[in-house]
Amino acid sequence: xxxxxxxxxxxTKSFSGVTVLxxxxxxxxKGEVHILLGxxxxxxxxxxKILSGAYSxxxxxxxxxxxxVEINSPKDAEKLGISIIYQEFNLVPYMxxxxxxxxxxxxxxxxxxxxxxxxxxxxxxxxxxxxxxxIPVDKPIKSLGIAQQQMVEIAKALSVHSDIIIMDEPTAAxxxxxxxxxxxxxxxxxxxGVSIIYISHRLEEFAQIGDRVTVMRDGETIETVNIKGTSIxxxxxxxxGREIKEKFPKxxxxxxxxxxxxxxxxxxxxxxxxxxxxxxxxxxxxxxxxGAGRTEVMRAIFGIDSFDSGEIYLKGKxVEINSPMKAIKNxxxxxxxxxxxxxxxxxxxxxxxITLASLHKYISNPIKLNxxxxxxxxxxxxxxxxxxxxxxxxxxxxxxGGNQQKIVIAKWLLSDSKxxxxxxxxxxxxxxxxxxxYNIMNDLVKSGVGIIMVSSELPExxxxxDRILVMCRGKITGELNKEEATQEKIMHYATGGIE
Numbered sequence: 379x380x381x382x383x384x385x386x387x388x389x390t391k392s393f394s395g396v397t398v399l400x401x402x403x404x405x406x407x408k409g410e411v412h413i414l415l416g417x418x419x420x421x422x423x424x425x426x427k428i429l430s431g432a433y434s435x436x437x438x439x440x441x442x443x444x445x446x447v448e449i450n451s452p453k454d455a456e457k458l459g460i461s462i463i464y465q466e467f468n469l470v471p472y473m474x475x476x477x478x479x480x481x482x483x484x485x486x487x488x489x490x491x492x493x494x495x496x497x498x499x500x501x502x503x504x505x506x507x508x509x510x511x512x513i514p515v516d517k518p519i520k521s522l523g524i525a526q527q528q529m530v531e532i533a534k535a536l537s538v539h540s541d542i543i544i545m546d547e548p549t550a551a552x553x554x555x556x557x558x559x560x561x562x563x564x565x566x567x568x569x570x571g572v573s574i575i576y577i578s579h580r581l582e583e584f585a586q587i588g589d590r591v592t593v594m595r596d597g598e599t600i601e602t603v604n605i606k607g608t609s610i611x612x613x614x615x616x617x618x619g620r621e622i623k624e625k626f627p628k629x630x631x632x633x634x635x636x637x638x639x640x641x642x643x644x645x646x647x648x649x650x651x652x653x654x655x656x657x658x659x660x661x662x663x664x665x666x667x668x669g670a671g672r673t674e675v676m677r678a679i680f681g682i683d684s685f686d687s688g689e690i691y692l693k694g695k696x697v698e699i700n701s702p703m704k705a706i707k708n709x710x711x712x713x714x715x716x717x718x719x720x721x722x723x724x725x726x727x728x729x730x731x732i733t734l735a736s737l738h739k740y741i742s743n744p745i746k747l748n749x750x751x752x753x754x755x756x757x758x759x760x761x762x763x764x765x766x767x768x769x770x771x772x773x774x775x776x777x778x779g780g781n782q783q784k785i786v787i788a789k790w791l792l793s794d795s796k797x798x799x800x801x802x803x804x805x806x807x808x809x810x811x812x813x814x815x816y817n818i819m820n821d822l823v824k825s826g827v828g829i830i831m832v833s834s835e836l837p838e839x840x841x842x843x844d845r846i847l848v849m850c851r852g853k854i855t856g857e858l859n860k861e862e863a864t865q866e867k868i869m870h871y872a873t874g875g876i877e
Contacts, residue, residue: 381408383573384429384542389438391424393776396768398424402599403438404575404592406542411564411574411587413605415617416594417808418778419766422577425594426544429575430462431455461535462544465806466718467527471520476502478519479534505533509563525556532563536572543567544575549583550806553668561587579808581610593617618810626841627813629820633844634658635693637828638797640679643688648674649852652688656797656828661819663843664832666872671852672832673715676799680712681705692797706735711790713783715801715832721786724775728767729756731774731785735793759788763818780811787818798822801832816842836865850874 384406391399399421406412416422427433429440431452440447442458449455455462469478476499477484485501487494502515511529519527528548535543549557564574564587576588584591584605592602593616600616636655643652649671656662664672678685681699690697692708699705705712714720722731733740733752740752756770763784767777774785783803790798800819804812819829819842833839839846846863848856848871856871 382406383408383443385439385441386425386429387439387441389425389428389440390436391428391433392436394768397597399428399435399597401438402594402597404599405602406573406575407589408541408573409568409571410589411568411576413576413578413584413588413591414594415578415581415591415613417617417810418780420594420617420808421597422594423546424597426462426546426575426577429455429542430460430544432462456538459539459541460544461538461540461542463528463531463535463546463548465547465550467531469519469527469530472518474516474518475506475513475522475530475533476515478530479505479515479537481534483538501537502533505537508536509533509566511559511563525552525559528552528556528560529563532567536567540572542573542575544577546577547579547806548576549578549580557583579806581613581809584610584613595619614809617808625809625813626838627816627820628661628842629824631659631823631844633660634826637693639691639694640675641689641691643675643678643685643690645674645678645683645685647852649678649849652854654847654854656830658796658826658828659823660844661823661829661831661842663839663846664830664849665834665836665839665846665868666849668834670849670872672849673801674852675849676712676801676830676832679705680710680799682712706793706795709794709796711735711793711795711798713786713790713798713800713803715805717779717782717786718775721789722774722782724773726774727771728760728765728774728777728785729753729770732756732759732770732788732792735789739792755792759792763788763791764814778811780807780814783807783811783815784818787815791822795827797828797830799830799832802834803831804833804835804838812838836868839863839868840865848872 382405386403388401389399389403390401402421402425414422424433428435431449431454434450440449447458479502480498485494485497499515506513506515509529509532513526513529548560568574588605590602590604593600635658637658638656640652640654644650652675666672677683679690681701681704690699697708699708718724733756740748742748760770765781765784774782804815823829831842840863844860846858847854848868850872855874858867
């Protein structure tokens with residue numbers, strides 16, 4: 379693993395006069411897993427989009443196999459053997475696995491202009507067999523789970539004979555078992571000489587899969603180090619420019635009155651007899667394996683999905699919530715698991731997203747918004763939550779994941795929510811941004827808000843919760859207070875153990 383296959387040197391890129399990359403770069407060796415690490419907004423994705431042809435560089439050099447190259451489009455990158463797998467998959471839901479793998483590169487039959495479907499499906503099956511996964515190539519993408527779709531993306535990248543595969547947060551939505559399988563496939567690909575550039579915020583994964591790591595900060599390359607012999611704390615210090623002593627800065631708050639009670643909530647085949655309460659100033663953690671039904675319960679409480687039976691009480695009063703609008707009127711907010719599709723309107727500005735759930739507050743008469751008041755409160759919340767943007771008019775979709783998450787939280791702060799549900803609040807977010815989110819949660823509970831936190835990260839659940847409920851197969855199987863909770867006890871209940 380000594381041959382250098384890729385060098386990106388002195389890469390600079392600006393958008394609308396704002397410099398996002400400054401003399402940055404990366405050097406990748408043949409057959410290595412090279413981790414690209416940095417806070418949200420550090421420039422990792424921009425650097426990789428330049429390498430994959432989605433963006434053009436302003437200056438700098440890209441050297442591939444010793445030759446200087448120009449990459450002006452994704453097609454150029456593909457011809458040079460470079461593929462990228464984005465965190466949001468680039469697959470067509472209603473087309474089959476085989477059609478997605480060879481989309482735009484369909485083999486022609488002997489009759490000009492016609493696709494040789496037999497060859498396409500045979501070749502697709504060979505790719506799937508090589509990865510040693512059980513995925514029917516004639517099934518539509520929409521029928522597959524996230525982990526299977528990830529494998530289709532890898533098969534697609536390998537089918538163009540890529541020498542370099544870029545993976546952006548590939549484990550963000552996978553279970554531990556699925557992650558283990560992905561890592562096995564990555565090791566197999568690596569053993570055949572393919573280089574992988576791996577973007578992830580899960581530092582605990584690096585020792586399992588990585589060889590070297592390049593750290594970026596504020597659009598610049600800081601340092602490249604070997605994974606072996608470098609501690610997680612050292613990587614964090616390189617990434618954020620300071621030492622972080624407390625990863626879960628939970629504050630102690632005296633709990634107030636009960637503000638939410640859920641009784642017997644049931645949806646046949648999804649969740650059953652869900653009972654719990656939430657107090658003012660409390661962070662109630664919801665843990666469990668993927669598919670346990672946690673998100674489905676939260677969607678029902680917020681009125682997105684219907685339920686068959688059960689009751690919801692707010693401050694002792696029974697309420698009927700059959701739509702998100704009803705939930706908002708009753709003081710419930712919901713930071714959804716999928717912020718890009720469900721929490722934000724990506725094409726709208728930062729400010730427009732922040733006031734989306736509380737526009738009624740700025741209506742001075744039936745047809746007029748009090749824009750001065752709206753803009754003032756938008757700016758106050760951008761400052762309060764340290765949202766990094768060029769201004770409240772910047773398009774939300776152009777911000778980093780951590781800043782997008784803070785916009786969603788600002789939206790519910792402005793709506794005066796007394797119960798805030800946060801589903802996977804720090805997924806795909808770097809360590810520094812996570813701590814900012816935790817501190818926002820601390821401020822909320824100190825002001826009397828009750829928070830329900832759904833999280834698949836056990837250290838996060840243990841570090842930030844006052845009390846933990848564990849779900850398995852649609853049922854609550856255990857309840858633990860902060861003092862008695864351990865990873866082992868949570869996993870006991872998460873796998874069906876009931877005492």
